[in-house]
Amino acid sequence: MYTVLNSSTDETYHRWDAEAMARCGKQLGITIEQQSVPAAQVMTKALRMASSRSLPDIVQFDASEMPTFAEAGGLIDLTTLGLSTRDIPKGIVAFGSYKGTYYGAARSVNTLALFYNKDVLRQAGLPVPTTWDELRATAKKLTHGKRYGLALSAGGAEDGVFQFLPFMWSNGGDERTLDGPRVVEALDFWKDLIKDGSLSKSTVSWTQADVNDQFMAGNAAMMINGPWQVETLNTDKSLHWGIAPIPVPRAGATSVGPLGGAVLTVPNTGDTERERMAGRIVACLSSEKEQLTYALNSWMVPANEKAAAVWRRRMPELQALAGQVAAARSRTAELGAGWSSVSLALQSAFQSALTGESSQAALKRAQQRATSGN
Structure with a gap:
């Protein structure tokens, strides 16, 4: 045996x-x-x-x-x-x-991709967004009543970090320097989505499964998620969904997600x-x-x-x-066993930045935590 x-x-x-x-x-x-x-x-x-x-x-x-x-x-x-x-x-x-x-x-x-409700985008006459500017504008236009334009997980667990990495890495951010300008820009982009009302404030407590539930319930027109949700998505035959690469900061950039x-x-x-x-x-x-x-x-x-x-x-x-x-890239390729400290530091930074603190201050503290291992 x-x-x-x-x-x-x-x-x-x-x-x-x-x-x-x-x-x-x-x-x-x-x-x-x-x-x-x-x-x-x-x-x-x-x-x-x-x-x-x-x-x-x-x-x-x-x-x-x-x-x-x-x-x-x-x-x-x-x-x-x-x-x-x-x-x-x-x-x-x-x-x-x-x-x-x-x-x-x-x-x-x-890895992660952008899932979208085909019917909602078609009714609004909008193409699938490919850049951050397009994603922000599209999410804002699709936010209506109880429906948010976009759903993602920014919870205080690995789910949230996994979902942040495509934004951080595609923007040229690096896990060795969490308070670098490219990482700050990525977190500011998430803050802008909340400021626009396109992203629920509850995103700080959502897991990836919660995000999928919101999408299936019609409470989000688009979501960031992975293929492990497909089996559940397919249980609702009336939901017509599609997937696309996660939008990038600038046209022509490569969308780099985590493996x-x-x-x-x-x-x-x-x-x-x-x-x-x-x-x-x-x-x-x-x-x-x-x-x-x-x-x-x-x-x-x-x-x-x-x-x-x-x-x-x-x-x-x-x-x-x-x-x-x-x-896609491995999360541990650069830091090996040191990744866990970075992940925990980022989780804490999301919670602070998305509930009011500046991204710069939250990520500066995250870098200090990651460096000290506390």
Whole structure:
């Protein structure tokens, strides 16, 4: 019996993973079982199991958390277990790496896009916005009664940071200098949307799931969100939605979002025989065939280039998402395990800036917090 610790607590995802593990188990002549806990508990549980020497054979970490475990020496270099990165784009290899070592194999990746209500934009005679100026003007025109022009998450959690990064990065901001002018401009843009009345003041407490609920209820004409919402969106047949790249500061700029998703890792248990088999399990679960199956189920984009090419042909409505993934970046690429301090500092800055404080002051304090690690 081999065990995988993951965050597939959702019934649908748990079933998809169980089916994939059954297929790989049959192929390898073993039994694979998953232990699923909420995403926020994976790291805590893995650290606790490491201290009691009861680690599972495989841990599926959120890619932003993996470097913390790798830094402590808790993971095996997957290339030593025979896994290849040949058909994986460099950005996605970096997504699963720490200090140049490949510790995490992604089955699929995701990022954010602009979702819009086709009927609302058509009735207003407005094109899909492509720049910040267009987004601000369009959101203002579409704000009417209980409906806001745009919904996004600026909550005090990783959701909010994930949603801010496309604005920060596309504007040339850098996570090493949170109080830099380009980062301040990005946060000021969010403040302008609230000032216009186009963005609800409740955005500071919304998760990405809350944002999707607002969009589906007709309380937002557009939203920033990811492909994990598609299954829910499709339950309402009367809702005609489309997706586009997240608007950029200036025409011609590249829309750069964060890569999201999880990576399969093999913990360092000291049992080389089990570790080798765990590597074979990871290779199977992240194979081209299994990636495509998982991506078609979950609406995510396969990490493998060959699987992604097939996915694009079969998911033409999500072409904009494939383009966003191609330009997306790993949150931990620059800072590694230091990302968590930056994330927490930014979360606090949103709460302050969007409820009245100047962006400059809020981000100056965020930079001090990130530098000190407090």
